[in-house]
Amino acid sequence: MKRRALIHSAAAASLLSAVPFVRAQGSLQRFKFNLGWRVEASGAGFILAAQRGYYRQAGLDVAIDTGNGSAAAISLVATGAYDAVSADLGTMIEFNTNNPANKLAAVAIQYDLNPNAVIVRKDSPFRTPADLAGRTIVGQPFNASRKMFPVFAKAQNFDGSGVKWENVAPDIGYTRFVKGDFDALAIFYFTGMLNLKARGMGADQLRAFRFSEFGVNSYGNGIVAAPKAMADAPDAMRAFVKASTRGWIDAMAEPRAAAAALKERDPLTDEAIELERLQLIVDTTMNTPATRRNGWGAATPERLQATIDETVAAFGLASRIGIADMWTDRFLPTAAERQLKA
Numbered sequence: 001m002k003r004r005a006l007i008h009s010a011a012a013a014s015l016l017s018a019v020p021f022v023r024a025q026g027s028l029q030r031f032k033f034n035l036g037w038r039v040e041a042s043g044a045g046f047i048l049a050a051q052r053g054y055y056r057q058a059g060l061d062v063a064i065d066t067g068n069g070s071a072a073a074i075s076l077v078a079t080g081a082y083d084a085v086s087a088d089l090g091t092m093i094e095f096n097t098n099n100p101a102n103k104l105a106a107v108a109i110q111y112d113l114n115p116n117a118v119i120v121r122k123d124s125p126f127r128t129p130a131d132l133a134g135r136t137i138v139g140q141p142f143n144a145s146r147k148m149f150p151v152f153a154k155a156q157n158f159d160g161s162g163v164k165w166e167n168v169a170p171d172i173g174y175t176r177f178v179k180g181d182f183d184a185l186a187i188f189y190f191t192g193m194l195n196l197k198a199r200g201m202g203a204d205q206l207r208a209f210r211f212s213e214f215g216v217n218s219y220g221n222g223i224v225a226a227p228k229a230m231a232d233a234p235d236a237m238r239a240f241v242k243a244s245t246r247g248w249i250d251a252m253a254e255p256r257a258a259a260a261a262l263k264e265r266d267p268l269t270d271e272a273i274e275l276e277r278l279q280l281i282v283d284t285t286m287n288t289p290a291t292r293r294n295g296w297g298a299a300t301p302e303r304l305q306a307t308i309d310e311t312v313a314a315f316g317l318a319s320r321i322g323i324a325d326m327w328t329d330r331f332l333p334t335a336a337e338r339q340l341k342a
Helices: 002-012 041-051 070-078 088-096 149-155 170-179 189-197 227-232 234-253 257-264 271-286 289-294 301-317
Strands: 027-035 060-065 082-090 106-109 116-121 135-137 165-166 184-188 204-212 219-227
Touching: 002 289, 027 070, 027 189, 027 234, 041 060, 041 189, 041 234, 041 257, 041 271, 060 234, 070 082, 070 088, 070 219, 082 088, 088 219, 088 301, 106 227, 106 234, 116 149, 135 170, 149 204, 149 301, 170 184, 184 189, 189 204, 189 271, 219 227, 219 234, 227 234, 234 257, 234 271, 257 271
Parallel strands: 027 060, 027 082, 135 165, 135 184
Antiparallel strands: 082 219, 106 219, 116 184, 116 204
16 A cells, blocks of 8 residues: 555656756756666666766766665656656556556566566475465565566466565565575565575575566566656657667676676675676576567567556556557667677
């Protein structure tokens, strides 16, 4: 309910938003972007694009800020506080369904495969997803892995309604999971694995049920933009998506350079951990047959429809929206410019 209130309040506040795309000093156009999370590998492509001057070369003065999850990011872009954000598409679809007069749109796909997962200890009795029925799982109400759990359970033919959800702060949840207080963690795969490693529990001690490997076909995060930002300055949006695409293609090909860029942006960053996290992101969500075929940022109607259908089922939405209500490809660069490096 808290998460829904946050999303609904965003629509109500939209009239109070600042006007985007104000010209900066000189010839560069201001553009505000929110990472949706901290300075971590999940934002490496954007940070690298900024470091290498891709945004400035495109005529943009881009401010890149940190965030606090997809729900908060969706609220920020819906009010016009940001021109675009990185956010979970399921959260955006929920917002659009509840706010048809202020629909947002994904303008590029960041994670071709959904990163949601449930992580258990390898020495536990949980060998298959169905073994999670009736167990205790850490996952906050705003947590995308918790929200999408019903779709995951349905795809694996077990009743997930008996799961007991523990709503504790993520940092506390990791620590207590390591102690054995909970059966499982619902979390983005690359977030959970690396944060547990930092607490002394390595991959050899864990088993992960990644939703994308167990019947869930939804896309993960994308670049999400507000209608006003797209309508008022489409060339700026197009330039931002093109420069961000360059940044992510570079980050996938040069992960060490991307990790170093994160360190430069935030000196407190653990460069080694973020390099490992970035490699997990690339290997499990980005470097896919579809991305190699269609290029970074692209989407297919089949997968977009699956994302809508699974979100409607998981969130219990009363009405459905169409693909045109949540996605546009008019800001994507050309197919040649989206291709991954060999």
